[in-house]
Amino acid sequence: MYGKKVKLRILFISLLLVSVALSIYLILKSLEENVVYFLSPTEIRNLVEIENKKIRVGGMVKNNSIIIDSENVNFIITDFKNEINVNYSGPVPNLFEEGKGVVAEGFLKDQSFLIAEKILAKHDENYMPPEVAESLKDK
Amino acid sequence: MFKIFEPNKIFLINSKTSKYILFLFITVLTIGLVEALFLSPEDYIQSHSVRIMYVHVPSAWISLGIFSLIALLSIVSFIFKNKNFSIIAKSLAPSGFVFNIIALVTGSIWGKPTWGTWWAWDARITSMLILLLFYAMYILAWRIFDKNEKVIKITSVIAILGVINVPIIKFSVDWWSTLHQDSSVNILSESTIHSSMLVPLLLMTAAFSLFSLLIFLMKYNTELIKIKNKGLDRL
Structure with a gap:
């Protein structure tokens, strides 16, 4: 029902896409x-070798792990399988x-220790009013 | 099948409805802003900085939506040689471009107090920047090339190539580890945003959509007047 040119153009667009x-899939x-x-x-634990290169490590801050003294902040990042100081x-x-x-962005000293130069907070996709969060906690 | 998209028909609808759309836009925007800025609760972690979301998220949605629409119109225009579709696509581009910029800028403003940085080269933010570059290329191509046939082909191809980026933006937060959080509003699974915050979000999306429609109609009118002045064969 469509002309030959139209069919060719459909084919062209499909091939292009x-x-x-x-x-792009292969490149990515x-x-x-x-x-x-x-x-x-x-x-990080599975890395074969540690390069002296800036690296970012992400995960959850382990509960009760933040220790703040006069100059330093020490804490543990965990993904609930492995941890890194x-x-x-x-x-x-x-x-x-x-x-x-x-x-945390910085340099690895070894596979379980990172000297961070920058700390970024990552927040999750949950949005709710404080009262709701409070009532969820009580459950 | 494309009769309803004839230029003079749309022109007729257009001149009558613009003022109704403007009225509707102002009403929805007012309600949306009151909801977003005053009535909606603060977030349990972010407190008041969550209100940036009501501008950031709708802007991002609309810039993605408009680009998809432009690509769809371009495909149809390319295959069926329907020049009017290209003109519709061309008229949609400015509002999509502006909302893309708004999404990036508000994201940056939001990023500083929450993440602790203005900018991060993570997959979501970078792919959003690529979308902005495609918008810019698309708009520039319309201005650079003026040969009738050529400009339609070039702009169509830019839009069609650029649209591959849209699913990458959408799924970037699921495919890779990003600083940007996952999507909170889901159609297939349960949304992770509380209903009291979802309402202003949807209202603002409606308001921004109406605004885009308004800008589109103005731009489209201008394009049609341009065509009329130059003679009908010239788009």
């Missing part, structure tokens, strides 16, 4: 380690809290 989508797949913003403690000196973001998400 499929080929470009596939190439091969660049995966650069596309991810941070690594989890488990991924973080040492940091500097201001922390407002949402930095125990039991909440965090991303």
